[in-house]
Amino acid sequence: xxxxxxxxxxxxxxxxxxxxxxxxxxxxxxxxxxxxxxxxxxxxxxxxxxxxxxxxxxxxxxxxxxxxxxxxxxxxxxxxxxxxxxxxxxxxxxxxxxxxxxxxxxxxxxxxxxxxxxxxxxxxxxxxxxxxxxxxxxxxxxxxxxxxxxxxxxxxxxxxxxxxxxxxxxxxxxxxxxxxxxxxxxxxxxxxxxxxxxxxxxxxxxxxxxxxxxxxxxxxxxxxxxxxxxxxxxxxxxxxxxxxxxxxxxxxxxxxxxxxxxxxxxxxxxxxxxxxxxxxxxxxxxxxxxxxxxxxxxxxxxxxxxxxxxxxxxxxxxxxxxxxxxxxxxxxxxxxxxxxxxxxxxxxxxxxxxxxxxxxxxxxxxxxxxxxxxxxxxxxxxxxxxxxxxxxxxxxxxxxxxxxxx
Numbered sequence: 001x002x003x004x005x006x007x008x009x010x011x012x013x014x015x016x017x018x019x020x021x022x023x024x025x026x027x028x029x030x031x032x033x034x035x036x037x038x039x040x041x042x043x044x045x046x047x048x049x050x051x052x053x054x055x056x057x058x059x060x061x062x063x064x065x066x067x068x069x070x071x072x073x074x075x076x077x078x079x080x081x082x083x084x085x086x087x088x089x090x091x092x093x094x095x096x097x098x099x100x101x102x103x104x105x106x107x108x109x110x111x112x113x114x115x116x117x118x119x120x121x122x123x124x125x126x127x128x129x130x131x132x133x134x135x136x137x138x139x140x141x142x143x144x145x146x147x148x149x150x151x152x153x154x155x156x157x158x159x160x161x162x163x164x165x166x167x168x169x170x171x172x173x174x175x176x177x178x179x180x181x182x183x184x185x186x187x188x189x190x191x192x193x194x195x196x197x198x199x200x201x202x203x204x205x206x207x208x209x210x211x212x213x214x215x216x217x218x219x220x221x222x223x224x225x226x227x228x229x230x231x232x233x234x235x236x237x238x239x240x241x242x243x244x245x246x247x248x249x250x251x252x253x254x255x256x257x258x259x260x261x262x263x264x265x266x267x268x269x270x271x272x273x274x275x276x277x278x279x280x281x282x283x284x285x286x287x288x289x290x291x292x293x294x295x296x297x298x299x300x301x302x303x304x305x306x307x308x309x310x311x312x313x314x315x316x317x318x319x320x321x322x323x324x325x326x327x328x329x330x331x332x333x334x335x336x337x338x339x340x341x342x343x344x345x346x347x348x349x350x351x352x353x354x355x356x357x358x359x360x361x362x363x364x365x366x367x368x369x370x371x372x373x374x375x376x377x378x379x380x381x382x383x384x385x386x387x388x389x390x391x392x393x394x395x396x397x398x399x400x401x402x403x404x405x406x
Contacts, residue, residue: 033058035392070402216270300324
């Protein structure tokens with residue numbers, strides 16, 4: 001069975017010869033560049049490592065490496081499409097604090113502070129992220145706003161740069177025709193709860209507490225803001241669909257970290273009243289105008305939101321944080337396996353992957369595949385990104401257990 005068919009069957013909740021595998025298909029299923037370099041060297045590859053995500057220091061997983069690892073998914077994102085088609089030497093070469101060399105995207109402006117920290121700067125010179133000396137990744141420098149949220153100040157972007165669309169179109173056509181991989185699209189996603197303060201379309205305006213209060217006491221205004229948000233996202237998705245067409249199997253319509261380690265951010269009743277109608281309208285547009293499955297990312301314990309999301313038209317949930325409260329694989333598969341595809345949950349990255357032995361990793365992965373993969377509806381990937389301090393032997397054991405490395 002070839003990769004694209006394997007993913008399509010899994011998304012249709014049909015049996016496959018093995019679970020499809022994703023490594024680097026999203027910014028929440030990636031691998032730190034240092035670990036990636038060590039992994040590919042163990043496989044006999046000695047090529048420069050490109051960063052697909054500068055903030056998180058995530059590597060672009062190269063096609064020959066994907067083939068060796070049995071990976072079935074490739075990312076398709078407008079903001080990285082042009083860089084993905086370039087060679088590493090066209091980027092900005094830097095040695096990370098650990099000494100490992102990487103290549104940032106072209107024109108990346110990195111400045112070193114007096115304390116040895118790095119800051120990323122926008123084209124206008126403004127700093128927007130900082131990595132402390134000896135750090136593993138950058139943190140945003142976005143200030144927290146004070147005072148009441150101004151609804152009129154929320155102006156979500158409703159268009160996509162023409163150059164980005166053409167780069168995305170070229171990349172999609174090349175990957176679809178030259179590989180057998182399933183393409184996962186990303187761009188123009190909503191965030192109505194926890195992650196929104198990180199995004200450029202910042203509905204919380206940096207004040208998450210105030211926004212959550214608005215959902216309770218200024219409901220009409222909050223609904224109007226979210227409706228405006230969905231309108232803008234749909235306008236962008238229409239442009240993406242014109243560029244990509246039917247080449248993508250799914251599209252990331254939301255990045256919404258709605259849970260903590262122990263529970264959800266707001267009561268399920270308030271979630272149904274305030275949040276679900278806007279998801280429903282967005283998912284309905286995608287299903288009516290494209291063949292794409294709707295892909296939602298939310299970390300944390302979101303058990304009580306899974307049913308409402310499925311009812312709203314969400315097809316895929318990621319990263320399936322199985323170490324969080326109420327997120328046991330057996331429970332999720334039994335209660336939601338007929339309505340949701342689990343894109344993740346293959347290996348815990350909080351304890352098992354960084355701290356276990358290779359044999360413990362293998363046993364853990366084997367169990368999760370047996371549970372979540374039963375009857376289809378499962379794409380194997382670890383819970384969120386593989387961090388820099390994870391032993392490469394454990395990463396190799398995880399991937400080899402999911403699909404024997406060639």
